[in-house]
Amino acid sequence: MRYDSERDWIDAVARVALDHLLAPLDQSGEIAKRLIQLHMLMLDAPRPVHNQFVLLTERALDECMTPRINDYLAGKWAWEIDAKAELPIIVLTIAAEIRALDRHLVDYRRDKKGSPFESRIEVGDAWVLLSRGPMWREKLVKQGEPYRRRGMLHHRAVPMRVGGYIVTLAEVADPRVGGRGDDNKLAAAMVHGLELHPSIAEGKFSITDITAPAALQSMEAQVDLAAKANCWVLAWPELSVSAEVRRELAKSLLERSIDKPMPPAVIVAGSSHEVCEKGRVNRAHILTKSGDKIAHHEKAVPYFEASEWGIEDIDSGNEIAVLVSRGPSFAVAICKDFCDRSQANPYVELDVDLIVVPSMGRETTAASHVHAAQDLKTKAGATVFVVQQSDPYWDRSLNYVISPATDLDMGAAACVQGSTLSVHRWTRPEEHPT
């Protein structure tokens, strides 16, 4: 429920404070529930509240948080707001309470090691709290940043429904991702000589086959290069890998000699039109280094081309998979899922670090991705990795890659990608908030 008036919001805060009067049972679930209650209050707060939050200094937050943690340790949980207090005081109180619960919860559950995926806390059926690995804090938090970027430091709160989509979680059980090494690299692979075989009828189109010369051998060579470069992620573009070649790639990954460099932890094997139980879908498969499937993503927003092809004949996906690693969390979007600017971008609300976007299109498509990437960065602090193959019916030479290192202010022209495999560094934050 979004609050339009400050008064309504303050009343809601007071009601939550009453809810928190008693100590929680000694269970992390209840602490998590309180944290989510406050988190939702902040997300739904009216604009003046957000304006005040932006002004809060990290020092003020820290100074108000520490005594609260000591209170919890001494069994004092109640907090209150003075209804007559100024808005900045109320915002500071609630923001510090969120920080204190966030920090206390991570300490409380410290003995639960393993992966963040294994130690996730489900709060009702609406939210999941995932701890952020201490070696990976994606945010260099500072005054001036909005609540979404620095509300919680030790957890990410992932909504289970966002913009009408169901959010599912999958684990990237490869500790290289988000590890202590310095190599955070992403590889973008393009397909040389790509041919799409469309079926066009009644203003709709589907892709019945995707071919390329020596497709599997080329992909294996690209895996080798990405492995040698020590990349975490390797992604191919939208509609660039047929289902058959993708299955062969999975087999090849499994049988790959283990004395060769290890393939990337997350392999987004392009996408293709597949027919499944629910109909035809544009599906991207996400594989491990050994070719096991981690998850898949089905395109939700179909492509539309007015002059000849018409609309992409697919059943829209209704799920977004969030891939949880020891460090960053990822989501996958296919082309217009991410860059459709006519609708609110659901990926802004996911609280993930990186969106991997297999795409196909032209310069205008790349420009839309750049705008969406800028918006995502400003609002949520997340970054994108767009791997866009040129529309083969337009200009085969203009492939685009938008990486975390791309200067988004330079626009689409700065993202043109010449080689069939490029490696992009994802710079790690220099400071880790404690």
Added chain:
Amino acid sequence: MNITHDLDRIALADVEIEEARSILQRALTQVSDKLAPSIGIALRAWVWKALTSRRSDTELEEWHGLFEQVRARLAAVDAKVSARIGVLSELIYESIAAADISDPKLVLQRSHTRQLLTLLTSDPNGRLERSHLKRKLGLQEANLTRVINMLVDAGLVIKIIDGKRVSVEITRSGEKEIGFQRAVEIKYIVPDDLVEKLYEQFKRRLLEEISHPAPIAHPVSKRGDAVVFGVLPKIQFDPNAHPRFKKGAFPNFTERRGVELNLDGFAKKPSGNSSGLATEPAIGNSSAILSPADLLKRQRVLTT
């Protein structure tokens, strides 16, 4: 080279990861019903050594990847061994996760951790009972457990369980992390009467002057035939800087900081060793042997 012999080398943790890759690749190319269990056994032994040696280096991430690759490859050959290797790789992951959260620097930023370590340093043996810590820190039972576990994971304290009594003892790393330097423990063997005099005079003066006299009120302990008056941290007190002492009353203090303050380090040996010189190794980290003349000089300084 015989593959069984090479697998043994992995079991002994005697190979670098690159060599292990090559050995395991050779094993997988000739894998059979008999060889698959041998691979599992070698990897299990490797994991055991990694765990017992508390490995937490970044190479573990590579080893985890290697285990996962072997697990996947063996799935079609021997599902049982493959599943076992899966569990082993989870243990490696657990070690990696433990290393992530056990960075002493991060642990010491948590509430009450530094306070607990400081409390432990107030004890001459660096060891206090859990119930005492609970009282002093004012923490609830479960919260104290978490604070102690954090410190144990980071190797800053150890838990000592004696029946129902649980004590916590600071480790050398714990002392180092909070910048605590335990005084050099000195064992002097001097005539009984001189020890008594020194001890009484020094104790009286310091008890009067130090606002927190607790540290020097340690019970005197006996070790063999020597009497040891506990140990004071070097940094506890600087008499030259104290307003109640004459400036320069302790001229040798700076260079002999540990010695001068360490009145509790005096020991006496009730035997008839009239020379007053220690002839046995001192208790503690290092020793200092003073002649009776040195001790008398010191006595003059103390009684000035």
